[in-house]
Structure formats: C-alpha cells, structure tokens
Amino acid sequence: QKFVYSFTEGNKDLKDLLGGKGANLAEMTNLGLPVPPGFTITTEACKVFLETGSEPASLHKEISEHLDSLEQQMGKRLGQPDNPLLVSVRSGAKFSMPGMMDTVLNIGLSDASVAGLAAQSGNERFAWDSYRRLVQMFGKTVLGVEGELFEEALEGVKQAKGSTNDLDLTTEDLKALVETFKAIVLRETDREFPQDPREQMDLAIHAVFHSWNGDRARLYRRQERIPNDLGTAVNICSMVFGNLGEDSGTGVAFTRDPSTGAVGVYGDYLSNAQGEDVVAGIRNTLPLAELEQLDKKSYDELMAIMHKLELHYRDLCDIEFTIERGKLWMLQTRVGKRTAAAAFRIAVQLVDQGLIDLDEALQRVTGGQLAQLMFPRFAADETAKRVAWGIAASPGAAVGKVVFDSYTAVKWSRSGEKVILVRRETNPDDLDGMIAAEGILTSRGGKTSHAAVVARGMGKTCVCGAEELEVDTKRRRFTTGDGQVVEEGDLVSIDGSTGKVYLGEVPVVPSPVVEYFEGTLHAGADVQGGLVQSVHRLMAHADVRRRLAVRANADNAEDANRARRYGAQGIGLCRTEHMFLGEERRREVEHLILADNDKDREQALSALLPLQKGDFVELFQSMDGLPVTVRLLDPPLHEFLPDITELSVRVALAEARKDPNENDLRLLQAVHRLHEQNPMLGLRGVRLGLVIPGLFGMQVRAIAEAAAERKLAGGDPRPEVMIPLVGTVQELELVRDECERVLAEVAKSTGVKLDIKLGTMIELPRAAVTAGQIAEAAEFFSFGTNDLTQTVWGFSRDDVEASFFTAYLEKGIFGVSPFETIDRDGVGSLVKHAVVAGRATRPDLKLGVCGEHGGDPESVHFFHEVGLDYVSCSPFRIPVARLEAGRAAL
Ligand code: ADP
Ligand code: MG
Ligand code: MG
Structure with missing residues (x-):
C-alpha cells in the first residue's frame, strides 16, 4: 500500500485519500500554478496510526524517499545547518475543518540551522523570528504546552519595549524569546525542544494524526455531521516566507464576495507576516485591492490565477497565498464556504456565465440555506x-x-x-x-x-x-x-x-425572500443584487424537476392561504383537535365526555356539528381544487378537560364553602376516570372513535356537509378523511362502515354526489408491519413519522429531548435527533416496508408523510427515494421542501 503521494501525483478528486488540502495542492501543482513542492501522507496512514497506536511499518521509509527527492529538488537538506530546507506540516481532512486541526510551520530550524537561515537570507531577524514561531507552535500543538505561556512571554517583551507591534521586536529580543520559549518547553514537558529536524517532523506528523481525535475536532464533526472514521491526511510542504521584509507578505482571498456573492476582489493582505498572522488579527490587514499599489506584478498574477481557478473549479474558490520577496506562491485553495445569499446568487451567476447548467446550480444550494434566507x-x-x-x-x-x-x-x-x-x-x-x-x-x-x-x-x-x-x-x-x-x-x-x-x-x-413568497415583492425586484431573482429561478427549476408533491400541515384558513402562496399543492394534515378548543366548543366537548346516555351524547354532538362544518367550509374554500386531508380527532380526551390540580382545588374550595358545584364534581370524576399513566399510548386516535359512539360519524358528517355546501356554491372541494393511530385493519374496517353510512346519508339529504377518500395514518409499528392488510381498507396512507419515531424507539418525545438527548448527541449515538431527521435504518425501513406492502395490495394507493420530517431536507430525500407521492409540512417549510424535492430528483 502506498501511503505517500507527491503533490505531482494527486488530483482534486482524491479527497478521501489526500484530504481536501492535499488533493487541491496537487490539482494546483498540475495546473502549473506556483505551489511550493511537497508531498502528502494519506488518511489511510492516519487510520492505521489511530487504530494501532503506531505508524504503518512502511511509512517511515516511504517518507524518507519522498523527503530525499524533495531535498534534491530544492538543493538543500531538511535542517541542513548552513542552508536549511524548512517545511510545514499541515493537517488536511476530507472536509475542511477551520482551525480544528494543527499545523506547524518552519520545521527544520534548530540552534544550528537558524544561523544558516540567517546567512542564506541575509536577514538575521527573520531567521530568529521564524525559530521563535517554530518553538511556540511546536510547543503548543505538538508538545501540548499551554499556549498562553508563550503569548504572555511575548506580550511581556513587547510591554517592556512599550510597543504593541511584533515588528518592533529586534533580533536580540527574538533570540532572547527563543531561549525563554525553550525554557518553557523544558519546564512544562521535562524534555528539551528537539533539535533533530527529522524528529521534529515525525513528532509533528503524529500530532496531526492525534489532532483528528481532539475534543474540538470531534465536536465540530458532530455539529457538521462529518463521520468520525475518515482520518486526516498530512501535508509536508516546503516553506516560503512572507516574513522576509516589506516586499513579502501573506494573504487570503476569495474569487467573489463570500457573503453576498458579488463579483470583485475580496481578501485580506498583511505584509511582512507569516501564515496565521492574517487570520489571527494580530495586526490590521489591508484590503486585498491595496496589494495592487504595493506589488503590481504579484497582484496581477494573483488575479490571473484566481480567474483560472474559478473557471477550473467552476465555483467560488478561496485561497491562501504568500509573497516571498516579490514572488507569489499558492498555499491552498478550495471551493469556498459562502453565505446562503451568496450561494443562490453565485449559482445563478455561474449559469448565466455558461459555466454550469440549472441542474448543477440547483445542486449547489440547499434547503437549509433557503431557510436561512427566510x-x-x-x-x-x-x-x-x-x-x-x-x-x-x-x-x-x-x-x-x-x-x-x-x-x-x-x-x-x-x-x-x-x-x-x-x-x-x-x-x-x-x-x-x-x-x-x-x-x-x-x-x-x-x-x-x-x-x-x-x-x-x-x-x-x-x-x-x-x-x-x-x-x-x-x-x-x-x-x-x-x-x-x-x-x-x-x-x-x-x-x-x-x-x-x-x-x-x-x-x-420579514426577509425579502419571505416577502417574495408572500407575493408582496415582485420576483423582478432588485433586492440585494438579484437575490430574490436567483431564488425565483432556482425554485422554478426545482418545481420542474421534482416528482414529490408538497402539501401543508394547516388547520385554518389563514395557514391554508399562506401555504398556497408558498406553493402548497393541498393540505396533507388538517388537525381537528384545534376545532374543539375555545370556550363554547370546550363546553360541548365536556358534555360529550360526561354524557352517560345516548340522548345527552347526541345533543353534544349535534351542537358541535355546525361549528366543525363551518371550519371546513372555510378551509375547503381556501384550498379550492386541491386535496385537503382531514384527520379525525386524535389526542387523549383529558387534553380537553380542566387540569386535575386546578379542578381539585376548585372542588375543595367549593366544598369548604358548603357550596358544591354539581358539574365540577362530575368533571372531577371524569378526569380521574380518564387519567392515564401513558396518555400517548392510551385512549386516543381511532380508539376514541370506536368507543365514543357517533364522534367520528359527526366529524365525517361535518366534512361531507361542508363539501356539499361548497359544491352547491360552485366550488371544487376535495376532502379526504384520515384515521389516526390505526394498528390493525379491523379498526379501520369498523370506522369505514360508519363513514360510508354517513356519506351515503349526506349524499341523499343534500343531493350532491361526493367522492371522499378514506385513508389512514401509519404511525404505529404494527400498522407499518401489517400495511398489506391495512391497505385493503385504506385508499391512502400518510406516514405520521413523529409518532412512528416515538413508538419505534420507545421514546416519549416530550420527555427525552430535554433529558438525555444531549448526552446521546454528545456520545455520538445520534448525529442528529431522530425527530429532526428521519432515522433511515429503523423508522425508515418500516416506512419502506409499508410502501411496498401497501402498494402490493392496492397499486393506486396514495402515499404521503405528514410528520415534521416532511420539511426536513435530508428526510425529503429519503421520502423521494422510497417513492412517496407527497410530503406535507408547516407552511413556512414549504419552499424548503419544494427545493429539496427538486434536488432529490436530480
Ligand atoms: P489551516 O488549515 O488552519 O488553514 P494551513 O495548513 O493552511 O492551516 O496553514 C496555516 C497557515 O500557514 C496558513 O496561513 C498557510 O498559508 C500557512 N502555511 C502553511 N504552509 C506554509 C508554507 N509551506 N509556507 C508558508 N506558509 C505556509
Ligand atoms: Mg489554510
Ligand atoms: Mg400521530
């Protein structure tokens, strides 16, 4: 196995093996750009090192061979006393992890070679500044010395001179600092700062390997959902020096503005400085444009290279460069991070430049970014x-x-x-x-x-x-x-x-993007340099590409109207429980629950009927011509009754006043009777419909009458009735019988022919497993992935998110909460099974999802893959779902 690649051997597609930095250094080298020569140790070597605690057997020799040829090419040997080759040892994983990993510059300097560097460069101060940096960086990142100890010593010297600028330090100051730093290393680690250049290099390589498992790196990976087992590559790169004087310097640049996407020159430059100085903020940087005055030749070359890189990568690139005595060197490039607004703008700009097509542009923006713009x-x-x-x-x-x-x-x-x-x-x-x-x-x-x-x-x-x-x-x-x-x-x-x-x-x-979706801003409006236009074009393309329909979870006309403006193609979940709240309605619900005979119960139901019907008429009107899936009552009844403690207090107070309230007493009894240890697994959903005679019948009647009324008024209502929490087909068959009876009655009494589909939620494992049977009685399935996640995992969502989820996330058991992104392996495979089994029974079965996952980017891709017909989510997430459904179809 080959563990080391020269920069001339790799290319940008080898990120798994060479890491992002190494792969792109190789790509630039092969493009003929001025990259200081070097080589890359692969992520495979890192994995072996982390697994076994030592380097792969052949690695030392392979590094020696590459170092030899690097030394030949440069005409000097690593740490050679009279003319030392110096290198940087740089981490570089597949995904860029800013600041997470360790890099050490100036490897190869020692008490002996510092003099050689001084003589060769004709700049003694520079040589000692470089040595000072090496001991500091090496001490901190390789030997684990507290960084502050060095910084305090450095500050101390500056303060003694009454200066805040590191450029005011003289050669003598720097020499003294090196001694101080070496003493700190000895004191803190019980060992001398290593003088052997190869030992320095090997220790630094090991430190980079180790840094893959540092706390910060692990935390960052968890945040960014980067797998833990990729390992990092290590780049050995010959040093070039930005700290050689005023004709030298170092900088970072972007090929376009990463915060807005605007075309132009963006970056920071710092003269007479090395490496991290630019980003560390030790001195104030110059805007890159001012480099043109300082060094026109390097500036022009840099501009040409940036242009070349952008055409080559067909995307915004960020770069690190150094100028050594008027000679430009490229030290890093990658496709750059950008803000959400810049992502949309740049993708569309590149389409207009003819560099990419709309499909690729769509791939380069995400639902997460769109959400940010909202x-x-x-x-x-x-x-x-x-x-x-x-x-x-x-x-x-x-x-x-x-x-x-x-x-x-x-x-x-x-x-x-x-x-x-x-x-x-x-x-x-x-x-x-x-x-x-x-x-x-x-x-x-x-x-x-x-x-x-x-x-x-x-x-x-x-x-x-x-x-x-x-x-x-x-x-x-x-x-x-x-x-x-x-x-x-x-x-x-x-x-x-x-x-x-x-x-x-x-x-x-509100953001302009929201105003655009709301229809209060014209798509052609020039807001933020065409941001809204870019969003408009990519949304339109997503709509062309996507196979999944997008519906909304909405319970009232206001949400339904918004959902339509945002592009919803119907309602996938209308919860009816909200229609049972409010003073008047609640009273009738109480009557319903307290009823101990048919007459009282029917009275309560017929009081509720017109109220429900009114809600549906409005909703069907807003969603005219589009499907509206109405879920019959789902939550446990106690949610409609007064709080047990409050009620007990009220009853006790009344008794103390010798003025008991008959209704309150009956209510309290009902509350006790309906009290459940695990209400989420208790009397709710279809179970309610089966034990409270007439409840579902009333709801279906309200839906049917509302639809008939809309039809008579010339509308096009398209209701669908959905039964929650079904576990077995028998439940559904019983409800189905009642529904059909009611629908026939309403058709007869109104004279309107109604075609109302009846379907079920799939939100219990048993329902998913027996989906083939359930499909015999259901014309559609809607996956309730919130409850399905709770019941598959055995989690009570309301309890666990606050109690142990952070611990689970920290321990890496979850990359992300399964309530946020669908758990493909567990919950997801039940969904997949139910899709296949359901369609086997009923080929035209309609399939959708109405859990919160319906608006989660990653989950949308999953639902596309398993072949659902639509996702349903809250109105604000609809644009995100549309965009991701389009991306999923590419
Ligand atoms: P990071 O991934 O944190 O950016 P780098 O490996 O890119 O770490 O290095 C840190 C800094 O040192 C950067 O500013 C980089 O440009 C600079 N640097 C790295 N290698 C060299 C080198 N061989 N010569 C000069 N500067 C270097
Ligand atoms: Mg870098
Ligand atoms: Mg549910």
Missing part, C-alpha cells in the same frame, strides 16, 4: 442606538444578552436565555459557546477570522472586527467608542448582514 431581519429603526459598525461576517438578526465566555453562553442558553457571545477574537475553544449563542460579536479579525468562518459554517449571525469596542473579558464588559460600558447580561442586537451593533433590542421585519 429569517427575519432588523427593521430600520431610527431610535436604535448604533454603538459599533463591524464587518458583516455572517448574516441574520440576533438579539440577546451579552456574555463573554463559552461557559456562561452555554449555561445561560440552557436556561432559555438568548445570548450574544462577545470576544476580542474567537478560537476553537469557544466552539461550545458559539453553538449556544444566537450570535457572535468580535472586536478583532476580518471576514476570514475564526469567528467569521465558523459562524458562516453554522449559519449563525456574526459581526466581527468591531474595532471601536474595547472588550474586557476578565471584567465581563465591553466599552463602546464613546465610552459607554456594556456589562454581562445587557441586551444587544447585532446585524450580521450589515455589521451594525445596537444597544438594546431592535425590532425585526
């Missing part, structure tokens, strides 16, 4: 006090209480508070807090800072580089430009689309 934003509020204007790093409008550390962010958010995490700059240790926060605000760093990159990845609102803020983490407060002090717990509002920061709570307004 977030509300801040109203232009003149009264809001703007206290800072930072960089718009990740869009959205976030309001919350200020916190200054991850721990507090997590603690407060667990107790239901919305928080904004405020830091000078973030680092991977802040990840927990960033996840917990509504938004992130930093006073340092640009669009490529850690905070910005991670927030964009998570879809979190972020404003970074708000420099007028003085953040004091220790005293838990920040000071604004005009001297106001904002303490922990104070409310702030941050706008990730503009970078503005306000004190207090600013009201929010």
Whole structure:
C-alpha cells in the first residue's frame, strides 16, 4: 500500500485519500500554478496510526524517499545547518475543518540551522523570528504546552519595549524569546525542544494524526455531521516566507464576495507576516485591492490565477497565498464556504456565465440555506442606538444578552436565555459557546477570522472586527467608542448582514425572500443584487424537476392561504383537535365526555356539528381544487378537560364553602376516570372513535356537509378523511362502515354526489408491519413519522429531548435527533416496508408523510427515494421542501 503521494501525483478528486488540502495542492501543482513542492501522507496512514497506536511499518521509509527527492529538488537538506530546507506540516481532512486541526510551520530550524537561515537570507531577524514561531507552535500543538505561556512571554517583551507591534521586536529580543520559549518547553514537558529536524517532523506528523481525535475536532464533526472514521491526511510542504521584509507578505482571498456573492476582489493582505498572522488579527490587514499599489506584478498574477481557478473549479474558490520577496506562491485553495445569499446568487451567476447548467446550480444550494434566507431581519429603526459598525461576517438578526465566555453562553442558553457571545477574537475553544449563542460579536479579525468562518459554517449571525469596542473579558464588559460600558447580561442586537451593533433590542421585519413568497415583492425586484431573482429561478427549476408533491400541515384558513402562496399543492394534515378548543366548543366537548346516555351524547354532538362544518367550509374554500386531508380527532380526551390540580382545588374550595358545584364534581370524576399513566399510548386516535359512539360519524358528517355546501356554491372541494393511530385493519374496517353510512346519508339529504377518500395514518409499528392488510381498507396512507419515531424507539418525545438527548448527541449515538431527521435504518425501513406492502395490495394507493420530517431536507430525500407521492409540512417549510424535492430528483 502506498501511503505517500507527491503533490505531482494527486488530483482534486482524491479527497478521501489526500484530504481536501492535499488533493487541491496537487490539482494546483498540475495546473502549473506556483505551489511550493511537497508531498502528502494519506488518511489511510492516519487510520492505521489511530487504530494501532503506531505508524504503518512502511511509512517511515516511504517518507524518507519522498523527503530525499524533495531535498534534491530544492538543493538543500531538511535542517541542513548552513542552508536549511524548512517545511510545514499541515493537517488536511476530507472536509475542511477551520482551525480544528494543527499545523506547524518552519520545521527544520534548530540552534544550528537558524544561523544558516540567517546567512542564506541575509536577514538575521527573520531567521530568529521564524525559530521563535517554530518553538511556540511546536510547543503548543505538538508538545501540548499551554499556549498562553508563550503569548504572555511575548506580550511581556513587547510591554517592556512599550510597543504593541511584533515588528518592533529586534533580533536580540527574538533570540532572547527563543531561549525563554525553550525554557518553557523544558519546564512544562521535562524534555528539551528537539533539535533533530527529522524528529521534529515525525513528532509533528503524529500530532496531526492525534489532532483528528481532539475534543474540538470531534465536536465540530458532530455539529457538521462529518463521520468520525475518515482520518486526516498530512501535508509536508516546503516553506516560503512572507516574513522576509516589506516586499513579502501573506494573504487570503476569495474569487467573489463570500457573503453576498458579488463579483470583485475580496481578501485580506498583511505584509511582512507569516501564515496565521492574517487570520489571527494580530495586526490590521489591508484590503486585498491595496496589494495592487504595493506589488503590481504579484497582484496581477494573483488575479490571473484566481480567474483560472474559478473557471477550473467552476465555483467560488478561496485561497491562501504568500509573497516571498516579490514572488507569489499558492498555499491552498478550495471551493469556498459562502453565505446562503451568496450561494443562490453565485449559482445563478455561474449559469448565466455558461459555466454550469440549472441542474448543477440547483445542486449547489440547499434547503437549509433557503431557510436561512427566510429569517427575519432588523427593521430600520431610527431610535436604535448604533454603538459599533463591524464587518458583516455572517448574516441574520440576533438579539440577546451579552456574555463573554463559552461557559456562561452555554449555561445561560440552557436556561432559555438568548445570548450574544462577545470576544476580542474567537478560537476553537469557544466552539461550545458559539453553538449556544444566537450570535457572535468580535472586536478583532476580518471576514476570514475564526469567528467569521465558523459562524458562516453554522449559519449563525456574526459581526466581527468591531474595532471601536474595547472588550474586557476578565471584567465581563465591553466599552463602546464613546465610552459607554456594556456589562454581562445587557441586551444587544447585532446585524450580521450589515455589521451594525445596537444597544438594546431592535425590532425585526420579514426577509425579502419571505416577502417574495408572500407575493408582496415582485420576483423582478432588485433586492440585494438579484437575490430574490436567483431564488425565483432556482425554485422554478426545482418545481420542474421534482416528482414529490408538497402539501401543508394547516388547520385554518389563514395557514391554508399562506401555504398556497408558498406553493402548497393541498393540505396533507388538517388537525381537528384545534376545532374543539375555545370556550363554547370546550363546553360541548365536556358534555360529550360526561354524557352517560345516548340522548345527552347526541345533543353534544349535534351542537358541535355546525361549528366543525363551518371550519371546513372555510378551509375547503381556501384550498379550492386541491386535496385537503382531514384527520379525525386524535389526542387523549383529558387534553380537553380542566387540569386535575386546578379542578381539585376548585372542588375543595367549593366544598369548604358548603357550596358544591354539581358539574365540577362530575368533571372531577371524569378526569380521574380518564387519567392515564401513558396518555400517548392510551385512549386516543381511532380508539376514541370506536368507543365514543357517533364522534367520528359527526366529524365525517361535518366534512361531507361542508363539501356539499361548497359544491352547491360552485366550488371544487376535495376532502379526504384520515384515521389516526390505526394498528390493525379491523379498526379501520369498523370506522369505514360508519363513514360510508354517513356519506351515503349526506349524499341523499343534500343531493350532491361526493367522492371522499378514506385513508389512514401509519404511525404505529404494527400498522407499518401489517400495511398489506391495512391497505385493503385504506385508499391512502400518510406516514405520521413523529409518532412512528416515538413508538419505534420507545421514546416519549416530550420527555427525552430535554433529558438525555444531549448526552446521546454528545456520545455520538445520534448525529442528529431522530425527530429532526428521519432515522433511515429503523423508522425508515418500516416506512419502506409499508410502501411496498401497501402498494402490493392496492397499486393506486396514495402515499404521503405528514410528520415534521416532511420539511426536513435530508428526510425529503429519503421520502423521494422510497417513492412517496407527497410530503406535507408547516407552511413556512414549504419552499424548503419544494427545493429539496427538486434536488432529490436530480
Ligand atoms: P489551516 O488549515 O488552519 O488553514 P494551513 O495548513 O493552511 O492551516 O496553514 C496555516 C497557515 O500557514 C496558513 O496561513 C498557510 O498559508 C500557512 N502555511 C502553511 N504552509 C506554509 C508554507 N509551506 N509556507 C508558508 N506558509 C505556509
Ligand atoms: Mg489554510
Ligand atoms: Mg400521530
């Protein structure tokens, strides 16, 4: 097995083996771009190392061979005292994990070779600066020394000189610092900083391997649902130096603006600097455009390369580059992360440029991104006090209480508070807090800072580089430009689309994308540089491609109307329980439950009938011409009765006053009688319909009469009756008999011919397993995946999400809650079975899903794959479901 690939051997499609960074370094090398030579150690080697605790047997030799040829090519040997070859040891997994893994620069420097580097470069200060960086980075990431120890020592020297700029450090200062750093290493690890260059390299390689299993990396993978067993590759790359003087520097760039998608020059540049300096925010960077004045030749070459990369990858790319004494070097590229708005705009721009077709454009946007674009934003509020204007790093409008550390962010958010995490700059240790926060605000760093990159990845609102803020983490407060002090717990509002920061709570307004769906904004309107137009075009294409119909879960005319505007093709779930609430209705429901003879019961039912009918007339009117699936009463009866404690108190008080209320007493008895240990598994759904005579009959009558009324008025009502919680076909047959009797009666009395389908929910394992039998009595199935998930797993959703789900997520038992994304292997295979068995019995069986999964992107793909006819979800999720159904069909 081959474990090492030279940059000339790989290509961009080998990400599994070489990691994203290695595969793209190889791709750039083969495109003829100026990449410093090097080689990549595969993820396979990492896997062996992590499984067995040591390198694969052949690895050492293979590395030696590649190092030899690298040394020949460069004409110097690793760490050679008079003219050292230096390398970086860089992690690089298949998926980019910003800041999660460790990279060490300047490997090969030692007490001996630092002099050689000084002599060769003619720059002693540079050589010692590089050595200082090596000991610091190596100490921290390879040897595990607390990074702050080095930073404090560095700060100490700067303070003693009365400077904040690392460029003011002299060669002598740096020499002294190296000694200090080496002493720190010895003190903290009980070993000398290794002087042997190959030992440095091997230790760094092992550290990169290990970092795959670091806490931060694991947390990030869980968040991003990246599998744990991929391993990371390691790139050995010959060093080029941006810290050689004013004619050198380092930078990051995007081929278009990653936050809006606008075409142009975007990036940051820092002269006389190395590697991480740009993103670490140690000095203020220059906008990339200003590089043109500093070094026109490198700038022009960079622009040409960026253009070439974009055409080659046919997408937005981000890059890292370094200029060494006027010579440009490419150090990294990848298809860049972007905001949701940029994703839509760029996809459509590339279509217009003829680089991709609409299918591919559709593949490049996600339902999750569309959902983000539907977030509300801040109203232009003149009264809001703007206290800072930072960089718009990740869009959205976030309001919350200020916190200054991850721990507090997590603690407060667990107790239901919305928080904004405020830091000078973030680092991977802040990840927990960033996840917990509504938004992130930093006073340092640009669009490529850690905070910005991670927030964009998570879809979190972020404003970074708000420099007028003085953040004091220790005293838990920040000071604004005009001297106001904002303490922990104070409310702030941050706008990730503009970078503005306000004190207090600013009201929010709907997003233009929502206005577009609502029909209050014309698709041609020029909002945010064609954002709405881009959404419009991709939605239209998704509708062309998708096979799944999309319906809405809606119980009233208002939701139904909205659902139609958002593109719903009917109602997949109309819950009737809401129609039993409200003062008057509740009273009749109480009568129904308390009735101990036919007459009382019939009286209650006939009081409810016209109320139900009225609701349906309205609903059928809004959904005229489209199917409306009405679910008959589902929840346990106790939900319609007064709370047991309240009622007991009321009865006890009345008794104490010697004024007992007869009705309350009967109610209390009923509440006790209907009390269940496990109401979700008790008397509900079809079971209610079978034990309360006339209940379902009344509901069906209301539906049929409403439909007849609409028909007589010239409408086109299309109701379907759905029976919940069926476990066996016998239940359904009994209900079916009653329904048919009622429908025949209504047809006779109204003289209107009605075609109302009767179907069932599949939400119990037994129903799924016996779907073949159930289909004999059902004309359609609708999978109730919420209850099906509860009953398949044996979870009570209301209880477990708060109690042990976080532990399960942390332990990696779930990548994501099975209530959010369908559990394909368990719940999903029951769905699959029921689809096949049901259709075997009844080939024209209609199949849909009405659980919350109907609006979840990943689940929509699953429902497409198993061949359902439609998904049904809440009105706001309809655009997401349409888009994903289109993507699923590609
Ligand atoms: P990350 O994945 O965190 O970006 P990288 O491996 O890309 O880590 O390296 C960190 C920084 O060091 C980057 O700014 C990169 O450009 C720089 N760097 C890496 N290798 C070299 C090299 N051989 N010469 C100069 N700079 C390098
Ligand atoms: Mg990088
Ligand atoms: Mg249910």
